[in-house]
Amino acid sequence: MRIPSRTQDRGFTFNITPLIDVVFLLIIFFLVASHFIRNEHLERIDLPLASQGKDEAESPSRLLVTVTPTGLLFMGTTPILEAEVEQRLQQLIARHGATATELRIRADRTVPYSKVEPLLLTAARNNVTRVRFSVLTE
Known part of the structure; x- marks a missing residue:
């Protein structure tokens, strides 16, 4: 008669x-x-095409303004006026300085320059030299 071997009891397992x-x-x-x-x-919006471009990291001192084909300005999903863009830009300048503040413009490819020009003039009035456009690279 064979005696059964004792199995090792490993305890509780997960x-x-x-x-x-x-x-x-x-x-x-x-x-x-x-x-x-x-x-x-x-x-x-339909972004314009560009032969060159690069992705950049998000910056806390960036103001992103979207210009729709109808010429309306948006920050996120909120419609804004040109005067509000200048106020927001001045707030960022007060916190981070003019050299660290960036204005990013997302404009539809069909938007005429006359709709984008006031944003560029606002940046120039407030000494913001970092103005960039969102584009699609080819």
Whole structure:
């Protein structure tokens, strides 16, 4: 007669496979949610094409103004007037200085220059030299 061998009792074990699955699902959820939040605050426009361009990191001293095909100005989804753009620009200058402040213009490719020119003049009046345009690279 054979005596059964005693198996080692390892104690209490955890199966962490479901935990890893849940963590990966949460990571994917937050990545997708942050993408939508980042892109929903901008008006839909057709950006002009450029032969050269580069992506730049977000800056706390950047003022982003969108010019729609109808000539309306937006900051995020909020319509604004040219005077409000100047006020916001002056607030950023007071906090960060004129050399660190940037004006980013997102204008539709069909917008005439006469709609963008007041923004450029506002930047010049306030000594903001960092004016950039959002474009699509070819």
